[in-house]
Amino acid sequence: MMKNILVVVLASVFSLGVIAQQPRSDATYEQIIKEYTLNEDGSMDFHYYKKIELNTHYSFNRLYGETFIVYDPNYQELKINKAIVTQKDGKVVPSPENAFNEVLPRFAANAPYFNHLREMVVTHAGLELEAVIELDYTIHTKNGFYPEFMADNLITESSPIMEKIISIKVPANKNLHYRVFNLRTGPEILESEGFKEYKFTFKGIKEMSHEYYQPHNQNHLPRLVFSTYNLSEAQQFLSNQEALNYKVDKDMQDALSEIKEDSVDMRSRILKIQKLVTDEINTYKVPPVYSRYLARHPIDVWKSNGGTPFEKSILLVTLFREAGIHAEPLAIIPTNLCDENIGCLDQISKYYVQVNPYDDKQMILSPTETTEQNLIYSLTGHTMLELNPSKLNVFANTENYENQVSMTGEMILDSNMKFTGNVELTIFEKANPHYKIIEDSSHVKKLIGGGLSKEDIKSFELINCAQVRSSIKYNFEKKDSLRNQSNYFFFDLPNCKNGTENWHINYLNPNRDTEFEIPFPVSEHYDFTIMLPEDIKLVNPAENIEVISDFGEVIISIVQEENAIVVKRMLRVSTNTVPVSSFADFKEMLDIWNDKKYRELILKK
């Protein structure tokens, strides 16, 4: 069937006599219980119970019709205690025998080392509107499976929760470190039969928002983190693993010899070794909790041609060290979730590698993807744990990088309505694709957008090429004349693709319920002088538009002064996140910046 898209604008405006009812949530959790128990013998029990009422068809067709439970059958035993659905009329439908099916978890596909993991798919039968699902299960974990007792619990779910109880039970002689983030809730502490129980009760929890551009680590949401490790002990556990002996085999040495022959300098050798690991070794996206937070030996990772991000970070360090380049693996945690008293390994959001070449600046690289710049410029607000047992360094990156983009240009529009001229671009920090430029200097042609493309660039000169700052001079000549519409001519102002263009934010909803995370702060400046033929007039001038707020400013001015147009566009956003209270100001600034009429020149002959 042909898909129909019909867009019609109606001239009439209808007044709404009836205000539609607020839509209910798709479902409501009446209760969630999570009970974590550390037994005397080191084994662990996890008990989960949920009772959820379904309010929409979407809830049971797409969201809650099945429950997925991942476990490791070699060390863990799953027992389903209860799986029933109570229908609207009170009829109870127990899940039939064929409602319990074990599959391979998706993340373990193509990862042979993790193919023993299982995912129990529990299908809830007899679902309808206002039906209530109840599921109760326990997972018993043998002693020695996990290094310590820990979990990172997000309190919010995709539907609102009336009551959520999280209980943590440890032997009375065991220290438990815990903290509730973004919510003021303390535990009720009970002691009985040699156990200490910390019982947290959360009531009336709102559902998660589905807005775009929320903080990507969900570090604005309420969560309960606990561990019997402190941070230093957790760091020690990762650092002391046998995999960090960094041994290599002959295959790995041969691959390094090839790279050494092909590399012109140390920087190029480092990036080629990184590319070998990111592009030629598969990444297994297995959550660390299912790999027991362990890494296989780098030789095994190399031979199996795949590894988890943690394993690949160790492999990358191994190859660097074998090539005579000092490097250490890093575990990254968002700083506002980092507490030195709690060592919860689930909080690690990424594994990177710190490289310290003897004759160059320190580099932070990813073992899973090549990047165009040192990742240090992307780690504002993150804490890095160096995984070296002899020096357990912890660095919090508190630098606020401005990521400046500055473009100045002098252009001439000739009587044939063709543009020629010179543009100078200076880019700093995250906006500077330094590694790409040193790999291939012609990459700078791809940085220019708007009314200029790489085909228009006749020549370029790299004035400065450093990690912090690159400067490039371009000489351009547009091949085609400007588009002519009845002697009206249109020209998009040139821009740099690595500034706000790289945010890809074209439209912002006027309403906002959660804080807005900006991809990266930026300070972007454009200054152009455009010489015109005598009979040409600017149709769309903009005189001194200026909005200043606590977190930035926008200034736009496009004026004609005799036979020249002087363009000034500036946007500065100095924060990573915009609170809900300031969102309207941010939207106003960005709407002005993105407005097509301030990004385009309309000229009339």
Add this chain to the structure above:
Amino acid sequence: MAPRSDQEYAIITKEEIIFTPLVVSNIFKRAMSHLYFKTDLEERKYNFRDRCTMHVQLYETIALPDSVSVEYIPAITDMSGTGASFKGYFTIEDNKLKVGANLKFKKRIYKPDDWGSFREAVASQNRMANEPVILRIESEN
């Protein structure tokens, strides 16, 4: 969608009004996968595919102020082929600008011979989006 004020909708000077009618500005582009095809390629050797067959209908009527005349409206031509068809119009009647387009993308898997009409239909829709309407404001004298 919140109503747009005149200032946002059009560039207005003492002499002209320049704007792209909302419905032909490639709004809801994400629902129209054919708009993501690069139409530079003149010929295709192999079959190509889109998300699904598609029938796109775009209509808008804009009431104009008094004393304006048309300086420029995009020149569009109806066409039909084995891959796609396009019918469009810009008309002014009773001080109202009417714009419309009716596009049919007839297949999901296209043959190389379908490329000509497919490409032309996409280019026609893009032309309506990229070339704004220009109205001249007649002086009172």
